[in-house]
Amino acid sequence: MFSPKRESFWEGGYPYRRRSTMAGHDAGTQHQFTGFAKHFNSYTITGRRNCVLATYAGIAAIILFFKLKPKKQKQITAK
Numbered sequence: 048m049f050s051p052k053r054e055s056f057w058e059g060g061y062p063y064r065r066r067s068t069m070a071g072h073d074a075g076t077q078h079q080f081t082g083f084a085k086h087f088n089s090y091t092i093t094g095r096r097n098c099v100l101a102t103y104a105g106i107a108a109i110i111l112f113f114k115l116k117p118k119k120q121k122q123i124t125a126k
Contacts, residue, residue: 078090087101088094 078088080088080090080094086094087097089098
């Protein structure tokens with residue numbers, strides 16, 4: 048049987064062609080972010096991950112704050 052030579056994944060052969068327009072690790076290379084936007088953006092996977100982790104950390108901090116906050120004690124008055 049004749050089988051045409053297939054190019055490997057790294058050579059960019061079909062059906063494994065890399066698409067530069069899909070979201071992924073390299074999707075943000077066309078954007079030049081600086082400062083805060085470099086770490087927290089919606090264009091790269093790591094930027095999205097950092098946004099999610101910051102949200103989870105904020106929610107956890109609020110929960111810990113209310114759990115660890117000292118309870119108010121009623122003042123005892125003498126009659």
